[in-house]
Every structure is written in C-alpha cells, then in structure tokens.
Amino acid sequence: MTKTLSRRGLLHGALAGALVLGFDPVSRTWITEAQAGRCPPRDRVPRLDGRLRLDAATREAASGDFGYIVQRTPTAVLEPGSVEDVARMVRYARQRRLKIAVRGQAHTTYGQALVDGGIVVDARPLKKIRFLSGGRAVVEAGALWADVVQAAYGRGLTPPVLTDYLGLSVGGTLALGGIGGTASRFGAQVDNVLELEVVTGKGDLETCSPTKNRRLFEATLAGLGQCALIVRATIRLVPAKPKVKVYNLFYADIGTYVADQRMLLASGRFDYLEGQVVPNPSGTGFEYMIEAAAFYKPPHAPNATALLAGLSDDAPRRQIVDQSYLDFAFRVEPLVAFLKSVGAWSLPHPWFAVFVPVSSVAQYIGDLVADLTPDDTGGGPVLFYPFRRSLLRQPLLRAPDEDFFAFNLLRFAPPVPAVVDAMLDHNRDLFDEAVLAGGFQYPLGSIPLGPADWAAHYGPEWAELRSAKRRFDPDNVLTPGQGIF
Ligand SMILES: Cc1cc2nc3c(=O)[nH]c(=O)nc-3n(C[C@H](O)[C@H](O)[C@H](O)COP(=O)(O)OP(=O)(O)OC[C@H]3O[C@@H](n4cnc5c(N)ncnc54)[C@H](O)[C@@H]3O)c2cc1C
CATH class of the missing domain: 3.30.465.10 (Uridine Diphospho-n-acetylenolpyruvylglucosamine Reductase; domain 3)
Incomplete structure (x- = not known):
C-alpha cells in the first residue's frame, strides 16, 4: 500500500528544496507541496527512509560521468536511506514507466550510469x-x-x-x-x-x-x-600479507612479452600479474612492461631467482619495488591526486577496453601499437595483461573461450568535440578488429554500439x-x- 511521506521524509524533502509529493502521470512531471491539492493518493511517492531530490544542482551532478562525453539529466535523484528505499522507488518507477538506474561512482565513460528523464539512485549513502x-x-x-x-x-x-x-x-x-x-x-x-x-x-x-x-x-x-x-x-x-615485491620487466618485442606473460600466467608463481604498453626510453614509440608482484610476510621475502627463472633474456631492464600491501593497493592514488590537481581528471575519457584471445593477441595488439601515437592516449595508461579463462565462471562476463589478454586504452582527450568524436570512431574501428580477432569488449568504455553488437556480444548467453x-x-x-x- 502506498503511504504518505514520513515526518523525517518531509524534513528531508524540505531541506532538498521542493518537497516531492508524487508524479503526475498525465503531464509526466513531479508534483511538489506547492501543488498539493493536485496529488491524488495513488500518485504519491512512497514513504522513504532517505529522500527524493528534484533540485537542479543534484540532477545536474547526476547527469554526467567519468567520460565527460555524454550528458543525460534525470528528472529526480533518490538518496536512499535504506535498501528498502531502492525497492520502493523501483516499484514506483515501474508503475509510471519511469526508467531507473543506480549510479555508483559513475566511473564508466559513455553514459552507462545515466538516465535521461528518469530516476537515478545515488548509491553513495548505502555504504555499510x-x-x-x-x-x-x-x-x-x-x-x-x-x-x-x-x-x-x-x-x-x-x-x-x-x-x-x-x-x-x-x-x-x-x-x-x-x-x-x-x-x-x-x-x-x-x-x-x-x-x-x-x-x-x-x-x-x-x-x-x-x-x-x-x-x-x-x-x-x-x-x-x-x-x-x-x-x-x-x-x-x-x-x-603485509608486504609486496613488485617486478617491472621491460620488452621491446611483443612476441617475447606475450610468451613470457603466458609462461608466468601458467606457472601461477606471482600473486599479481598485470602489464602495460609504455613509451620507450628513447621517446620514439612504445615498449611492453610486465608488472608482476609477490605478496609476503617478513622475514619470508620472495625468491627473485625462482620467480624470474625461465624468462626471456629480452627483458634486460628490470625495476624492483618493495612496498606495504596498502601502499600497493592504493598505488594509483598519488597519480589520481595529481591529475585532479591539474584538472586532467575531468577531461574527456573516451576509453577502450577489450579482451583478446592469446592466439591472436600478438598480431592484433602489435598492429594496433604500431599505429599508436602519444596523441591517441593523451598520456593515459595502456593496460595489457593476461587472464586464465578457466577462472572466470560468471556467464555474463563475456570473454574468449581460451586464455586471453585485457587491453585497455585509457585515453585522456582535450575537451574538443571533434577530437573526442575521432577517438570514438577509432574505438569503433578497433572494436571491429578486436571482434574479428575473437575479442570481446569489457564494457566500461566508450564504444558506439547498437543492438546487433550486444546480441553478438552475448552470443550463446543472449537468449537466456x-x-x-x-x-x-x-x-x-x-x-x-x-x-x-
Ligand atoms: C580510474 C578508473 C580505474 C578503473 N580501474 C578498473 C579496474 O582496475 N578494473 C575494472 O574492472 N574496472 C576498472 N574501472 C572501470 C570500473 O570498474 C567501472 O567503470 C565500474 O562501473 C565503476 O564502478 P562505478 O561505481 O563507478 O560504477 P558506475 O559507473 O556508477 O556504474 C556502472 C554501471 O553499472 C550500473 N550499476 C552501478 N551500480 C549498480 C548496482 N548497485 N546494481 C546494478 N547496477 C549498478 C550503473 O547503472 C552503470 O550502468 C576503472 C574506472 C576508472 C575511471
């Protein structure tokens, strides 16, 4: 049964600006206390432990994401005071054919968490x-x-x-x-x-x-x-474990890099295995870096000779870093703080992320990197690291049927629409090539997609x-x- 707003809800509503009483299904607008006489009981919003906000500043804040590419303004934002509030608002939205989505931190980059003219559930208050x-x-x-x-x-x-x-x-x-x-x-x-x-x-x-x-x-x-x-x-x-030893190994040749990553992946000797495409020291292009880490509890330090045994001699440059577990877990924080301080955190981010099978990865990434320029990345990181397919068990996390590499082009673009559009087109081209190579998108990025792409993405899972x-x-x-x- 629909209840009227509680005293607490009334107070919150008042603090948020206009007090929301209900939604008028004919005009498809919210009814506030100023028009109280116009809100029949059946249209009233349910009692909430949190509050529903209509003010422009809140809706504006929920209208964009980390991509800074698309903007979609919701008609209301729910700040839930309980998980039951989410259920109450979904039921209410459904009855009125209003779209509704959760916004976590909106760190997807192409409008995935946005709702044009519907309701955004701001997840931040639900943090216990x-x-x-x-x-x-x-x-x-x-x-x-x-x-x-x-x-x-x-x-x-x-x-x-x-x-x-x-x-x-x-x-x-x-x-x-x-x-x-x-x-x-x-x-x-x-x-x-x-x-x-x-x-x-x-x-x-x-x-x-x-x-x-x-x-x-x-x-x-x-x-x-x-x-x-x-x-x-x-x-x-x-x-x-309280300590982490990180080994960064640099490679000029993609074939050797891929072979060594696959050997490390299969051996399972490191606790953590990532890698990147990084600018080479001469500034003339890119090279490949394995980032492998072993977690340990002193005095049992990792045995570097055993960990690095069998790797190619093509990785002469090595860096070894020893740090605490928390410093390692929060390792990108200093960079994020810097990017925020210079305003780069709020530049457009037309990101591209795919999973590419091991059988085609050297060819696909090798060709891609051969054409890559510093302007393509805007100085953003390019992640490139392997996965064991057998460890992924959730059917909707789509990935190749064999071991694969994640490739993430985490671009920073100038706030120039033509440049961003060109990067979006580039993402689409790279995506089409990745699909031909047996790849799948990892859906955090900015790839223009249509319904047929999604059906193909889910493949055998689409019907279910x-x-x-x-x-x-x-x-x-x-x-x-x-x-x-
Ligand atoms: C700097 C940075 C680093 C990143 N690093 C990684 C990484 O290392 N590994 C990785 O996997 N990803 C990474 N990502 C991508 C990230 O995982 C996704 O963008 C993820 O969606 C971010 O969480 P969020 O809270 O911002 O989600 P949002 O962007 O808010 O939401 C993403 C999508 O999920 C939906 N959603 C959100 N919450 C819920 C919910 N509770 N229930 C149902 N649907 C929900 C949203 O409606 C939206 O469609 C990174 C992103 C950034 C910007």
Whole structure:
C-alpha cells in the first residue's frame, strides 16, 4: 500500500528544496507541496527512509560521468536511506514507466550510469560494511572498494581481487565484472561473490546465490544492471600479507612479452600479474612492461631467482619495488591526486577496453601499437595483461573461450568535440578488429554500439539474458544507459 511521506521524509524533502509529493502521470512531471491539492493518493511517492531530490544542482551532478562525453539529466535523484528505499522507488518507477538506474561512482565513460528523464539512485549513502566469521563481509552496493580494503586489512584480510583504482563502488564493479592483477589467481570480482541482495525490475527485494535463486544471481553479476540492482553483496575475503615485491620487466618485442606473460600466467608463481604498453626510453614509440608482484610476510621475502627463472633474456631492464600491501593497493592514488590537481581528471575519457584471445593477441595488439601515437592516449595508461579463462565462471562476463589478454586504452582527450568524436570512431574501428580477432569488449568504455553488437556480444548467453530480462524486469525500466534493451 502506498503511504504518505514520513515526518523525517518531509524534513528531508524540505531541506532538498521542493518537497516531492508524487508524479503526475498525465503531464509526466513531479508534483511538489506547492501543488498539493493536485496529488491524488495513488500518485504519491512512497514513504522513504532517505529522500527524493528534484533540485537542479543534484540532477545536474547526476547527469554526467567519468567520460565527460555524454550528458543525460534525470528528472529526480533518490538518496536512499535504506535498501528498502531502492525497492520502493523501483516499484514506483515501474508503475509510471519511469526508467531507473543506480549510479555508483559513475566511473564508466559513455553514459552507462545515466538516465535521461528518469530516476537515478545515488548509491553513495548505502555504504555499510559488516564482517562475518569465516572470511566474509556483507557490503552495501555504494561502499567503495577503498573502504572495504581499509576495513578488511585491519582484520588481516583483503578482497581477493582489487581493481587498480579503489575509488569505485562495489555494486558498480560487480555489475561489470571487476578485474585486476590478482584475477590471474582468483578470477574476477564477480567470481568471489557468495550471495547478493538485489532489487529486481519488478521492485522485489530478493536474495540470490549459487545455490538459491541461481538464475537471478547469474543474471545480476556482470549483468550491467539489466535484470536487477545490487543493494548488498556478501563477498569472500582472503588473508592479507603485509608486504609486496613488485617486478617491472621491460620488452621491446611483443612476441617475447606475450610468451613470457603466458609462461608466468601458467606457472601461477606471482600473486599479481598485470602489464602495460609504455613509451620507450628513447621517446620514439612504445615498449611492453610486465608488472608482476609477490605478496609476503617478513622475514619470508620472495625468491627473485625462482620467480624470474625461465624468462626471456629480452627483458634486460628490470625495476624492483618493495612496498606495504596498502601502499600497493592504493598505488594509483598519488597519480589520481595529481591529475585532479591539474584538472586532467575531468577531461574527456573516451576509453577502450577489450579482451583478446592469446592466439591472436600478438598480431592484433602489435598492429594496433604500431599505429599508436602519444596523441591517441593523451598520456593515459595502456593496460595489457593476461587472464586464465578457466577462472572466470560468471556467464555474463563475456570473454574468449581460451586464455586471453585485457587491453585497455585509457585515453585522456582535450575537451574538443571533434577530437573526442575521432577517438570514438577509432574505438569503433578497433572494436571491429578486436571482434574479428575473437575479442570481446569489457564494457566500461566508450564504444558506439547498437543492438546487433550486444546480441553478438552475448552470443550463446543472449537468449537466456533476454528471457531473464522478461522475467525480472518485464517493463524494461532498469539501467537504460547501457543501451542493450
Ligand atoms: C580510474 C578508473 C580505474 C578503473 N580501474 C578498473 C579496474 O582496475 N578494473 C575494472 O574492472 N574496472 C576498472 N574501472 C572501470 C570500473 O570498474 C567501472 O567503470 C565500474 O562501473 C565503476 O564502478 P562505478 O561505481 O563507478 O560504477 P558506475 O559507473 O556508477 O556504474 C556502472 C554501471 O553499472 C550500473 N550499476 C552501478 N551500480 C549498480 C548496482 N548497485 N546494481 C546494478 N547496477 C549498478 C550503473 O547503472 C552503470 O550502468 C576503472 C574506472 C576508472 C575511471
């Protein structure tokens, strides 16, 4: 039954500017207290523990993302005071055919978290973290991985897989997959989730896991917010070792780099395995860098001879860094702080991210890098590192059928529309070539895609995803910014 706003809700609404009473289905506008007489009980917004905001500043703040390429302004922003608020607003939105999506940190780059004329759920207030026995934590969707890492480390634990940058929401990365250097040992973040609490597109608050409601679980993890919104996740934690030894090995030749990465991946001797395409020291082009790390507890320092045995002699330049686990986990923070201080953090980011099978990666990336210029990246990092296919178990995290490499062109563009458009076109061309090479997009980036691309992306999973969508979000209200349905 729809209830009227609570006193607390009234106060919050008032503080947020106009007090929202309901939504007029005819004019498709919100009814505020000034027009109270016009709001029949059936149109009233439900009682909320948080608040629904209509003010221009809040809607404007929810209208863009880290890409700084597209802008879509919502008609309202929910600041949930509880996970039940999310269910209440999804039910309300569904009845009125309003689109609704969660905004974690909006660190996707092409409008994926945006909702034109609908409702954005700002996940940030949902940030509680509760530790359970047996190396588990129940985390609300808006919590940052940075906070999870800090809190877990105080208990001698860590999430098994971390993203490189930790200022991302737990719900946001679980909606995509969540990859990082320890995925070579543990799979993606979505492979380390024990249970989820979600709100389906029907507005039902449900619990799901590999053994309970499995279909919903699998439609949600890496599900890009299409069937359900994550409100809580029970995640696995593993013991954290206090120190990290990082080995950076530089290669001129892609074939040797790929061979050595594959050898390290297969041997499993490092805890963490990433890599990059970096400018070469002569400034004439690019070279390849393995970034491999071993976690340890002093006095048991890693044995460098054993770790690096069997690598090609083509990597004469080596750098070794010894640091604390937390410094390692937060290693990109100083760079982010610098980029923010010079304004580069809010430049356009037409990012490109794909998974390319090992069998075609040297050819595909070798050709791509041969044509790459510093202007193409704008100084942004180019990540390039391997994965074991057998460790990825969630069906909607699409990847090649064999071991593969992630390739991420994390571009920074000048705020010039023509330049950004050219980069988007370039992304599309690179994507088409990646598909021909057996690759898949990792959907954080800015690749112009149409419905046929999504059907091809999901391939054998497409029929099940469409069927799950019909069942869990029958009115297609969830997460329009992905452009899938
Ligand atoms: C600097 C930087 C570094 C990054 N590093 C990595 C990395 O190392 N590894 C990696 O895997 N990714 C990385 N990413 C990409 C990142 O994982 C995605 O952009 C992710 O979506 C970010 O989380 P977010 O909280 O910003 O999500 P948002 O961008 O807010 O949301 C992403 C999508 O998921 C939906 N969504 C958000 N929350 C939920 C929820 N609770 N339930 C259902 N759907 C939801 C949104 O509606 C949107 O469609 C990086 C991005 C940036 C900008």
